[in-house]
Amino acid sequence: MANGFLIALVIGLPWLGALIVWRTGDTRPERQHRLAAGFSLAAALAALLLLTAPGDSPALTLALGGLFGDFTFIPDGLGVLLAAIATVVGSLAVIFSMDYMRGEAALGRYYALVLFFIGAMAGLVLSGSLLAMFFFWEITALCSYALISFNNDDPKAVAGGIKALLITSLGGVGLLIGALVAYAYTGSYQIADLLAGTEAIPPDVLSLIAFGFLLAAAAKSAQFPFHSWLPGAMEAPTPISALIHAATMVNAGVYLLARFYPAFAEVPGWTTAVVAVGLISALMAAAMALVAQDLKRALAYSTISQLGYMVYAVGVGGVFASQFHLLSHAVFKALLFLGAGAVIHAVGTRDMRQMGGLGRRMPFVRNAFVIGALALAGIPVLNGFWSKELVLEAGLAGGPGWAFAGMLVGAGLTALYTFRMVWLVFYGEPRAALHAHDATPAMRFSLGALAIGALLTWLLAGPLGHLFEATLPHHELHVLSTGELVAEIIGAPGTWLALAVVAAGLALWWWRERFRWLAAMLEPLGRAAEQDFGFEWLNARIAGATIGSAEALRTTQTGLLSWNVAGIVGGLIVVLAVLLLAWGA
Amino acid sequence: MEVWLVLLLGGALLCALQAIRAQRLLASAIWLAAVSALVAIALYLIGAPQVAVIELSVGAGLVTVLFVFAISIAGEDAMTLPAAVPRPLAIALVILSAGLLGWMTLPALGITPPLAESSFAQMLWQERGLDVLVQVVLIFAGVIGVLGLLGEARAARTQVVPGPLPEKDGAAHQQEVHP
Amino acid sequence: MSASALHILVLGTLALIGVGLYGLLAVRNLIKVIVALQIMVKGALLALVMAGAAAGQPNLGQSLAATVIVADTVVAVVGLALAVQVRRHVGTLDVRALSSLKK
Numbered sequence: 001m002a003n004g005f006l007i008a009l010v011i012g013l014p015w016l017g018a019l020i021v022w023r024t025g026d027t028r029p030e031r032q033h034r035l036a037a038g039f040s041l042a043a044a045l046a047a048l049l050l051l052t053a054p055g056d057s058p059a060l061t062l063a064l065g066g067l068f069g070d071f072t073f074i075p076d077g078l079g080v081l082l083a084a085i086a087t088v089v090g091s092l093a094v095i096f097s098m099d100y101m102r103g104e105a106a107l108g109r110y111y112a113l114v115l116f117f118i119g120a121m122a123g124l125v126l127s128g129s130l131l132a133m134f135f136f137w138e139i140t141a142l143c144s145y146a147l148i149s150f151n152n153d154d155p156k157a158v159a160g161g162i163k164a165l166l167i168t169s170l171g172g173v174g175l176l177i178g179a180l181v182a183y184a185y186t187g188s189y190q191i192a193d194l195l196a197g198t199e200a201i202p203p204d205v206l207s208l209i210a211f212g213f214l215l216a217a218a219a220k221s222a223q224f225p226f227h228s229w230l231p232g233a234m235e236a237p238t239p240i241s242a243l244i245h246a247a248t249m250v251n252a253g254v255y256l257l258a259r260f261y262p263a264f265a266e267v268p269g270w271t272t273a274v275v276a277v278g279l280i281s282a283l284m285a286a287a288m289a290l291v292a293q294d295l296k297r298a299l300a301y302s303t304i305s306q307l308g309y310m311v312y313a314v315g316v317g318g319v320f321a322s323q324f325h326l327l328s329h330a331v332f333k334a335l336l337f338l339g340a341g342a343v344i345h346a347v348g349t350r351d352m353r354q355m356g357g358l359g360r361r362m363p364f365v366r367n368a369f370v371i372g373a374l375a376l377a378g379i380p381v382l383n384g385f386w387s388k389e390l391v392l393e394a395g396l397a398g399g400p401g402w403a404f405a406g407m408l409v410g411a412g413l414t415a416l417y418t419f420r421m422v423w424l425v426f427y428g429e430p431r432a433a434l435h436a437h438d439a440t441p442a443m444r445f446s447l448g449a450l451a452i453g454a455l456l457t458w459l460l461a462g463p464l465g466h467l468f469e470a471t472l473p474h475h476e477l478h479v480l481s482t483g484e485l486v487a488e489i490i491g492a493p494g495t496w497l498a499l500a501v502v503a504a505g506l507a508l509w510w511w512r513e514r515f516r517w518l519a520a521m522l523e524p525l526g527r528a529a530e531q532d533f534g535f536e537w538l539n540a541r542i543a544g545a546t547i548g549s550a551e552a553l554r555t556t557q558t559g560l561l562s563w564n565v566a567g568i569v570g571g572l573i574v575v576l577a578v579l580l581l582a583w584g585a
Numbered sequence: 586m587e588v589w590l591v592l593l594l595g596g597a598l599l600c601a602l603q604a605i606r607a608q609r610l611l612a613s614a615i616w617l618a619a620v621s622a623l624v625a626i627a628l629y630l631i632g633a634p635q636v637a638v639i640e641l642s643v644g645a646g647l648v649t650v651l652f653v654f655a656i657s658i659a660g661e662d663a664m665t666l667p668a669a670v671p672r673p674l675a676i677a678l679v680i681l682s683a684g685l686l687g688w689m690t691l692p693a694l695g696i697t698p699p700l701a702e703s704s705f706a707q708m709l710w711q712e713r714g715l716d717v718l719v720q721v722v723l724i725f726a727g728v729i730g731v732l733g734l735l736g737e738a739r740a741a742r743t744q745v746v747p748g749p750l751p752e753k754d755g756a757a758h759q760q761e762v763h764p
Numbered sequence: 765m766s767a768s769a770l771h772i773l774v775l776g777t778l779a780l781i782g783v784g785l786y787g788l789l790a791v792r793n794l795i796k797v798i799v800a801l802q803i804m805v806k807g808a809l810l811a812l813v814m815a816g817a818a819a820g821q822p823n824l825g826q827s828l829a830a831t832v833i834v835a836d837t838v839v840a841v842v843g844l845a846l847a848v849q850v851r852r853h854v855g856t857l858d859v860r861a862l863s864s865l866k867k
Binding site for chain 1: 785789790791797859860
Binding site: 586587591594597598601602604610614617621624627632633635636639640643647648654655656659670672674675676679682683686687691694698699700702703704705708709713716720723724726727729730731733 | 768769770772774776779780781782783784785786787790791792793795796798799800810813821822823827829830831833835836837838841844847848851860
């Protein structure tokens with residue numbers, strides 16, 4: 001089948017490219033740049049072609065025998081959309097890197113890991129087998145870790161990478177448990193069998209699977225209470241932050257929830273838990289973004305907050321709304337990160353307090369960044385406006401009122417922190433004598449492409465809806481064309497309410513001098529937000545307890561072969577005794 | 586046949602004990618070869634002639650040669666030091682685990698009349714093809730191990746003795762080493 | 765095969781495995797550790813062929829035993845190569861000397 005071949009290309013081309021770039025060697029950086037860009041662009045092309053040939057049955061099957069089941073790959077709407085995002089944003093990030101990473105050491109490692117990640121991300125969203133999905137899920141976590149710690153002589157980068165690896169691996173355990181339990185009851189690793197066969201699974205077991213997957217999704221998408229790895233991940237080179245920690249890997253959690261929503265929607269408490277996770281993440285992260293001083297950290301908190309919107313959308317049943325917002329967010333957040341990367345590359349600091357007035361000296365970056373910021377704030381007619389309104393509308397229709405109210409407040413906070421960020425970086429008076437230059441050609445290409453995307457991707461809403469409807473048999477979607485969608489959004493009272501809240505956020509920033517009293521009132525909250533609401537403290541305690549117990553157990557490790565064997569024999573005796581007792585009973 | 590089995594297995598047990606108790610490594614290796622040979626004969630008696638032949642040639646032959654070779658490189662290095670694990674504890678652990686295993690298996694023993702079955706060669710080459718594949722990988726690892734042994738034999742002859750490290754206060758005590 | 769022969773074989777197997785285990789626990793010379801391992805494997809070999817015969821599938825038991833012989837030989841080879849390397853780098857075959865990674 002033609003689309004099977006395309007799937008093999010989408011996954012295989014970046015992996016092949018990774019090997020070739022790695023083998024090229026760091027003595028020929030120019031060739032590495034060009035090879036990486038070429039392979040990622042080819043994969044993006046294959047993914048875009050795949051968009052035209054979707055299907056709802058396995059297009060590519062790797063038979064792995066009875067134990068593991070077949071690894072199938074299905075080009076359905078959800079899969080091809082995310083694969084296209086991964087490869088297109090991936091290739092733009094690689095092109096941006098050509099200038100951003102120029103002159104850096106270990107380029108082979110960098111590009112090989114990026115390409116390895118792009119292929120794995122496409123595999124993750126296209127695979128139709130839970131086991132294959134887990135396999136790709138862990139590869140993305142591994143690449144994320146290795147790229148966060150890319151500057152491996154910087155202790156902060158290494159610590160951030162390990163934190164990300166630990167937390168996302170914890171989520172991976174949830175996914176694995178869910179997959180194995182599902183296999184135990186349905187006898188198949190195929191996702192379609194799980195979606196179709198939920199009646200065969202006892203309610204308790206189904207809720208175990210559902211909450212296991214929620215754990216996996218929350219850890220991967222940096223949602224409450226596992227959000228604290230994402231700000232630490234900002235030690236990665238900025239194109240990596242744009243690609244992995246804004247546009248693709250962090251979406252895997254939302255994708256997982258959306259993919260399995262039809263199976264778990266009936267599990268008692270599950271949708272409420274999903275809504276609560278989304279709401280808490282959205283509000284908490286928005287508050288932290290409001291007080292962050294580091295440009296990339298502010299963007300990271302904003303990512304957590306926007307992912308919260310998507311999770312919330314899945315929780316209230318708006319699967320399409322969540323995926324549409326995912327598309328918008330991937331585009332405008334990648335744009336914001338790459339713009340931030342251009343700024344950081346030019347001025348050499350990430351501290352927003354030292355920036356200011358940069359807009360005059362780098363007008364191209366400013367224009368691109370402002371387009372992304374307006375989309376993030378939800379200003380018409382950018383893509384972020386339409387998708388956020390769609391999410392809120394889904395929340396009003398299918399979710400509890402308190403969550404909707406919280407999300408409205410979140411929209412206002414989003415506008416507030418976005419304008420603060422833009423103002424601190426690009427406007428006002430320069431606060432420090434920073435050397436700045438505008439973006440270089442490769443950077444301009446990526447920024448320009450993403451800015452055009454932020455202006456236009458909302459036009460895809462109709463075709464995407466039909467794509468989803470045609471290829472996702474288990475999801476109940478009500479689909480509108482782009483025109484109908486626009487009319488509905490404009491006609492809905494919720495839209496005007498949300499716009500009013502956004503305008504209030506803007507006004508709050510514009511007349512911030514007059515609202516000093518409000519800022520003073522919220523001072524304690526701001527301080528708590530700066531302290532990460534105590535989660536850093538909690539993480540440190542958990543890590544400390546783990547390391548302490550490991551140190552204590554270390555005394556049992558004599559390192560002597562005989563004692564090791566004694567331990568093994570002791571274990572054997574215990575197993576035999578348990579077996580005997582079980583037989584006797 | 587029972588008498589023969591008792592004699593063979595009893596002999597194998599004695600040889601095994603000797604292999605563990607022997608002070609000299611070479612003696613230990615020879616006792617091991619004896620265990621292998623006796624077990625091979627027992628295997629032949631209970632109707633496994635092919636495996637018996639393989640065991641006799643590989644277990645008693647090849648492995649013993651390897652042992653002798655390795656011992657000749659590594660040296661005897663006889664040790665009369667006490668064991669790391671206290672002897673009573675070791676014996677207790679062994680008796681406990683073997684006893685539990687015996688207690689579980691002995692009452693459950695039974696004999697099924699022979700089923701229709703493919704021949705040994707068919708079984709090995711066709712029905713267990715994956716295992717054979719894995720064995721090829723294993724043999725490859727074994728070859729690398731042998732290369733390690735042989736490389737050791739060569740390296741031992743051309744070994745360079747490193748001189749003492751130069752001291753910090755000067756080169757006064759430094760020695761020139763001429764291998 | 766008679767039932768009494770089966771019992772003798774099981775006992776012989778257990779005895780060989782027990783002696784091998786004792787060797788692993790008590791011996792400090794690395795090469796003798798490999799000898800002890802070999803003794804255990806002889807017991808396992810006997811057990812496999814015996815189980816095959818008792819279950820009426822002697823050829824299955826035999827083919828598994830053949831696999832075990834190959835694996836066991838490779839273990840011996842790699843183990844001996846390791847022992848020789850240890851002797852060269854550490855200067856002794858005492859397993860206690862191998863715990864230097866600790867500390």
